Amino acid sequence: MASGIYSFACSLWSHHTDTFFQQIYARDEAAALGSLERTLLSLKVLRKLTVFGFQEPQQNMEVMGFLNAVFERLKQFLECYRQVGPDSTCREKLEKMIILYTKTLLDFLECHPCAFIPLIQRSLEFAVSYLFTPAGEGVTFERFIVQCMNLIKMIVKNEAYKPSKNIEASIVFDSKPESLEAHKIKTAFFTHPTLTEIGRRLVSHYFLLTEEELAMWEEDPESFAVLKCHLTSGYQGGVKPAPCAEVLFLDIFHAYNQTLIPVLLEMVQNLQGPTNVEDTVQLLMKDAVYNAVGLAAYELFDNVDFDQWFKNQLLEELQVSHHRYKLIRRRVIWLIGQWIAVKFKSDLRPLLYEVILSLMQDPDLVYLESIFGLLFQLLQQVTQCDTKMQVLHVISCVIERVNIQIRPYVGCLVQYLPLLWKQSEEHNMLRCAILTTLIHLVKGLSAECKNLYPFLLPVIQLSTDVSQPPHVYLLEDGLELWLVTLENSPAITPELLRIFQNMAALM
Template identity: 80%
Template sequence: MDIDGASSVVLKTLTHATSQDTTVLKPAEEQLRQWETQPGFYSVLLNIFNNHMLDVNVRWLAVLYFKNGIDRYWRRVAPNALSEEEKTTLRAGLITNFNEPVNQIATQIAVLIAKVARLDCPRQWPELIPILLESVLKGQDALQQHRALLTFYHVTKTLSSKRLAQDKRLFQDLASGIYSFACSMWSHHTDLFLQQICARDETAAMASLEKTLLSLKVLRKLTVHGFQEPQQNMEVMGFLNAVFERLKQFLDCCRQIDTGSTCREKLEKTIILYTKVLLDFLEYHPCAFIPLIQCSLEFAVSYVFTPVGEGVTFERFIVQCMNLIKMIVKNDAYKPAKNIEDSKPENLEAHKIKTAFFTHPTLTEIGRRLVSHYFLLTEEELTMWEEDPESFAVEETGGDSWKYSLRPCTEVLFLDIFHNYGQTLTPVLLDMVQNLHGPINVENPVELLMKDAVFNAVGLAAFELFDNVDFDQWFKNQLLGELQVSHHRYKLIRRRVIWLIGQWISVKFKSDLRPLLYEVILSLMQDPDLVVRIETATTLKLTVDDFEFRTEQFLPYLESIFGLLFQLLQQVTECDTKMQVLHVISCVIERVNTQIKPYVGCLVQYLPLLWKQSEEHNMLRCAILTTLVHLVQGLGAESKNLYPFLLPVIQLSTDVSKPPHVYLLEDGLELWYVTLENSPAITPELLRIFQNMSALLELSTENLRTCFQIVNAYLYLSPTEFLQNYAESLCQSFCDLLKDITNEGQVQVLKVVEIALKVSPILGAHMFQSLLPAVLRGVVNGEVGCPSNRSCAHNYPQSESCNYGK
């Protein structure tokens, strides 16, 4: 491609590619796709996005095409790879200037350079880092310095992410060479920012803060990934110790800057980045972090659990501090071995520091503060309860939410501290419970919120409190009374108490108290408040899903509770809530099994409507499939009455040509198999959906075993009719399958053929005869295992103990 002549043509095509008119856009995209492999194309793109006079959208598109081209054509071994000569020219052109005026394009160019650096630096591109450092240090203006620093960060970030041993060594060499420079750059911009913010020069302070943020990002990657034994590097440990002082300075700055301003937002982002440096270093280098344990605990505890943090802390910072405390408390490297003599010196040192810090008064204060301050429902949460009760009731608190959200973070920290220091904290919590014994003033919101918080703590710590709380007596003497207070403001406590019971069900709850609990559940399922009803349903699931569940105790309440569950399913409108209620219904049906038959009529009528309404919500449809599985098992042979709804659902869920199968396949196959298991006889419609099986067998996925079970079920139900309709396609599928699957899979195929021969010897032998020669060759050659069900250690026919085939 002639660069000078092609520039105008490519520019015109890129301009068309930014059009909203598809008749102009599509041909332009196709033309650009054809040029991707043409020599010189990326040099033209470089010229275009470096030309600041051109339209921003065109330049943006040129950068994106260049960036995508790196992934596809930059490696030497890639098809249509760029020539070494062109790559040399491109590398030189990418770092000739750092003066991009548009922030978004500057970021994309920095990412683009980092992608090239990942593949070529330092061997093919040794000049990259020196040029970046020189531009950062001696840039002609603030813009050039910022763009070079931005690029330096993205290059550092990308190189630090490489995980091969040789790449790690190269990054460590780089880190040791530039660490001093990075530290001085960070320190310079930080001091400049602090001076400017004190002088109330917010515009200049913003520019310095941006450079502080970028240089800190560089230091984070160098510190965490650039040193094998960072504790032996004075500069690294000096930087980490300086982080605490800088954090205090930046938090003090929060008092001077209005909340909501751009500068405050950037300042908070920088504060969070400082905490990430500590958290990352702790995660990757726990032993090197030991000298920092004392400072970290003093800093985090003072800002989160004492008045020091008042007026300067914000939610995300509190979460980060709590995570720092949690990781130190929980870290196995900071605990002695069971046999003290086997402990490493560093383990004992860390344990000694923690023991000295977590004194009785400190733990007491942390425990009380967690419960009495951080466990209290906030104004935002109470507003959500009133305005969006379903979102409040099913708010996600699982997974990694504790890393980012305050409530799950406080609860996880409470549990970890309680687990490690339960001997100290148990009397503290029990004292808080005792102080709330008896009725409280429903007009006093503070008392209500405090009782809710304390009950929350007792529920979370249920396993830790096993030996200290007589829950059965507490349930009878106090909790039942709490549930009988019908005042509308007391819904906080009704909801919390039924949740609390759910937490203790599997810990300590006498079996003979279950009927009393079912009466409570029956009452609360009719509570005026939706959140209370949803929480009650969740506790019901925990109750029936427990090892101590006895069906005979539950049967007197089954009809009423099941009816109320169905009402709740109809009342809620959000997908997540419907899924949650469906899981409860599924669990109840599964546990009572066939005794559910008299009560499922309404549910059977409602599920087709719900299936139709959930067309855009595949996860809800998964919940419906699970419910149908248990429903079919509960109804047994009577499930044939569901076929007009059931079979189209199975058909859709197992059709690999339809997009929903990605979500529905596993549950759909289980439903298909359960339907066959409980079918009194084959029907034409049930036979017809086997047309989906050939494509499923081609997938050879983890669902193959279920597919074989389905085939076997058809063979047992109606061997003649099934084989006449599908043996030919099944035989072809098996022939293809045997080439690609493991020995275990081949044995499963042969078991299916064995069943076919047993249930219909003449027809089976005729239908599968084309498969048998290949099978026998495989067996003789030792490629296919013995299909017999016996525990045979040999391959047929060598096994003398196996009569299969004789």
Template identity: 85%
Template sequence: MDMDSASTVVLQALTQATSQDTALLKPAEEQLRQWETQPGFYSVLLNIFTNHLLDVNVRWLAVLYFKNGIDRYWRRVAPHALSEEEKTSLRAGLITNFNEPVNQIATQIAVLIAKVARLDCPRQWPELIPILLESVKGQGGLPQHRALLTFYHVTKTLASKRLAQDKRLFQDLASGIYSFACSLWSHHTDCFLQHVYATPRDEAATLGSLERTLLSLKVLRKLTVHGFQEPQQNLEVMGFLNAVFERLKQFLECCRHLGPDSSCREKLEKTIILYTKVLLDFLECHPCPFIPLIQRSLEFAVSYVFTPVGEGVAFERFTVQCMNLMKMIVKNDAYKPAKNIEDSKAESLEAHKIKTAFFTHATLTEIGRRLVSHYFLLTEEEVAMWEEDPESFAVEETGGDSWKYSLRPCTEVLFLDLFHNYSQTLTPVLLEMVQNLQGPTNVEDPVQLLMKDAVYNAVGLAAYELFDNVDFDTWFKNQLLGELQVGHHRYKLIRRRVIWLIGQWISVKFKSDLRPLLYEAILSLMQDPDLVVRIETASTLKLTVDDFEFRTEQFLPYLESIFGLLFQLLQQVTECDTKMQVLHVISCVIERVSIQIKPYVGCLVQYLPLLWKQSEEHNMLRCAILTTLVHLVQGLGAESKNLYPFLLPVIQLSTDVSQPPHVYLLEDGLELWLVTLENSPAVTPELLRIFLNMSALFELSSENLRTCFQIVNAYMYLSVTQFLQNYGEALCRSFCDLLKDITNEGQVQVLKVVEIALKVSPVLSTHTFQPLLPYVFRGVVEGERYPVVMSTYLGIMGRVLLQNSSFFSSLLTQMASEFHQEINHLLGAVIEMWVDRMDNITQPERRKLSALALLSLLPSEHSVIQDKFCGIVNICVEALHDVMTEDPDTATFKDCMLMSHLEEPKLSDDEEPPTEQDKRKKLLALQDPVHSVPMQQYVYEKLTAQQAGMGDQAFAALMETVDTEIVRQLQQFLQAV
């Protein structure tokens, strides 16, 4: 097909693909997808998007298809890669003329050229940079702007490559074009400044000139930060960086001159921010070369942020950047001397000297005061937000990286870093500010109220630094408690700040016996008329309850009232984030007071189903509800069965992988499923039915597998017969699949579940997991290398041999035919391997089990067992050493693994009471041979029976095969039987 007819078909498909009508859209998209790998397709797309007469949406789509094609088919090694001939003609076509009239398409074409450059520059495309430079020098107008735009995207892309060889190539490029880039930027900057101050001013020309200034500065930023290994040795680089300060002042003055309504205002602020980014990036990548700029940077930032110089020109994002510049200089490790001054690098000492000379006592005092008394004050917007949207105000996000972009977190972080590094100077400044504000503040004086809020904020942020200088307990009793009792509505500012402040100090310094006073205050503030105060109080409650010093008995008198008020707050707030925050507090309270929550959860149990229903669109809120339910079930214990009508559908939905929300809810849902089973007094049909979700979860085999295995175990402890009759066969299939393709650690997890099943119900479980047992048997005979896996194999074998010996015989027969061996020979091999690998077994339970299992083969007339008799006795003596403890009074030995029904352990205050599952495990242990058969008694009976069966003389000969020292130890253990 020739080019023209190809263009016509592709054009038609692209036109249909921009249609709103799906009947046209879908087949067109399908058709275009098939063409993606056809030779010539991208040449047609290039013709289409460079044809300015065509519809702009069609051209836009053509650019996008072209861009996606570069990602997929441009590399030589890609499947369906483009031919070298086509790529050569495409490269040439992309840079023949820079005259795209539509801004968005121009940007996409620039990005697309940069993508090709990333792969082909400089080797396959040496002419790209020279052509760009030529066009950038050109005669102004559109082509110059578009070439500059492309030049920027190419530079940005090449600067982002991280391999050593690519970095070197970029450095070569930078050193070749840096002078040109500098003069280009200077030229456009001067032009812009002439336009700004010309009368009359041509707005369009001013804006166009500013655009070019911005683009050339973007290029220069990438070259400066990434283009030089040792930038401090390059005069032009350092010259440019020093010029940045002058230019910044000029551009800030332009802001004043042009005023806030100028059409250039947005671009102008962008350019100013870009200048500050040059400094910040350079400081981050090259801290030592930056040292000569520290003095100017600090002078510049401090004058614009903390003196009248900035008035009328500094805008918020600029202030944030200046503060970040200060913060990065103050905090930079490269600028601090080592602990031993002698070990310090010369550069570090130099930087430290510059900083020390700059941050004089007077400067620091002024900065500290200004930060608190000016930047910490709540703004008019914030006060309005408090009134109009209290929830958004209360849950303001200040975590993570927000200090890089937002003024309040940024000032707080700067304050903390300065305080940390210069606490000797700043502590007295802050304490004096506190001193000046003692006593209640006049509610008619809004300035004083805002000032006290700001100062208390500072004392809360610096709590760790102020540890030695503030007697918080006395302050709390004599001043802060009184402030919390001022009920005037304007004083809510201080009530909220004081309760927040106490939360900040709780874990730093707060006497335990003052807690009841704090709980009284919390109880009162949870009923404050102001919602923001109530939300803040809930947050402080969480910090109090979550603290190491928390004592349940101090809190119990307030539990009922506070829990009720928290619950009211949960109903009063409407935003998803706030509900989550309050739920976290409730969760935390339930978790800390544990079973003492039982009497008070009625209201919550009625409301949570409603909240769950309402939160259908909010998965994160649902996660918070799941976490609350986990703690609730743990607190309720067996009584949690009353929640099943709500609880079980929630677990069912959260763990069903065919339901979309499982992506968010699965982990918490599994946790809830597990604690529900652990606390369940008895199985119900609904509880059993949820297990239908499990086989799909095994197929996911994700990081949640461990919890899935714990859930299976919990079902077996709860009701092994019903569980295995319903699901045993499917479970065994899942396990067989898992074992084919899993790590050693994973194998151990799977096999432990089988081991527990055999412990809970030896006969039914042997039958259920029959298909899996040959796998274990083979592992034993072949001597599995990995000790922990081998130990688990032997644990399973021991259970089968000891508790279902008839099945063991049939398994032995089955395996003998598989191995083409005689049964006796195979049994001998198993016993030999067992004796040999006994050291792999570290758990005392499994060691005793192994001894009991091997002893259960006696008495026997089998020659093979008599052959292995010595090994069996060795294992028995080892196990006796493991489990027998000497009673010093009677000098007799007793088996320490035996359990009696009588032991009901007394719980200390901090210990969790046993769950229903703990009780089930205890009952099970009482029937387990490991805990119910006395070891020395069993050894004695088995050996006596062997002796009776074969006669004294033959038995004596058999005993002579055993090492005399082992025999002596055996007699010592058995003398008291």
């Protein structure tokens, strides 16, 4: 059935594609958008027919002709994507079209690896060109980058393209002709210069932290750390280039380590010694190179004296305390974590533990008692509501920053807040600031927050009672305080349950 409609589907796809290009370059975007939608639909049909419609697609000239045409069409659509600009009504559909073409290649490779062999050369040339040469500048976008990386990865790792390991001895007996042909194509493509450029570009371009990631690190370090951990450990071919680049790097490094090990070692050598904290570019580059060394730890086992590197450089870098150097401190600790199970002498571990402990100690805590005492003193001294609110905001930030380590110093504040709450009866915004402080205080005290119940529970009761006029100001913070109190309370008490009388009106 597929062969019966394939010619018609191809002609339909070709017609709509040509029509779209005529219209878009004639600046008729409205008509072009309609043609683009029809092109997209016809390509979806062709993709299904090509991937699932034939048992031996390599025997069908039209199928192979279409797949070869995909590369030229992709180039045309990418160039169109470059020219239309970000404000074009067609831009979103163009991205979908480009991704659909790459999906066609990836699906065909997955389902018909042997039939894909004649396409290996063009696929590698296409993907490498757009990923690692100036050809990709201005036309590549995240999903397209990921798709191209996946295409290279699937070709490199495909078991059907790997002859027996001992090629010389088993070429006649074990290796299939298809495997030998694919291996020959890959070997001819992945020359020393090509592999060197791919390795360098993966590390120096795709491994670099982005401005968005750096901003996230500054604003929310914990979320940044969790995100990076999830992306790295849970990556299964997702939609972000960085983790995909790491997977591709590992696969290529494993397959061609004899070529790539010297390349990576040279990159490490070029970054010896502490990096200028004012040189953001070099800091990011060192982070990327150290990332590569950590990922390739097992491959580098015989080529890196990690113990000496740790003693002579990494240890020194962990002791650079400048704020901007935290990028390298974080990466070095991660790097050691990657290598510790690979190659790290046990007698160096006590030294490592000392460094880790020093990194975990917060230098601000040395001043915590005096800071908190002075802030509390200031809170009592000032008389203006706005000033009290600002002081409470700073106190809240301190409590949030040090969390449970605030416990020894909050006694006076706990005693003073009920008085301040009573005094602020006519000042709802000040009461909002008190609620915020209580939220952080409950989190810091954890189960010990039960000692605050005589003050805390009436505050929650009032703030969440919609029959009371102040609820207009206090409800949102009151609900959050109620939640954190429930989360941190060691047990449910009758007093806690009594607050649930407010729940019906809140629903």
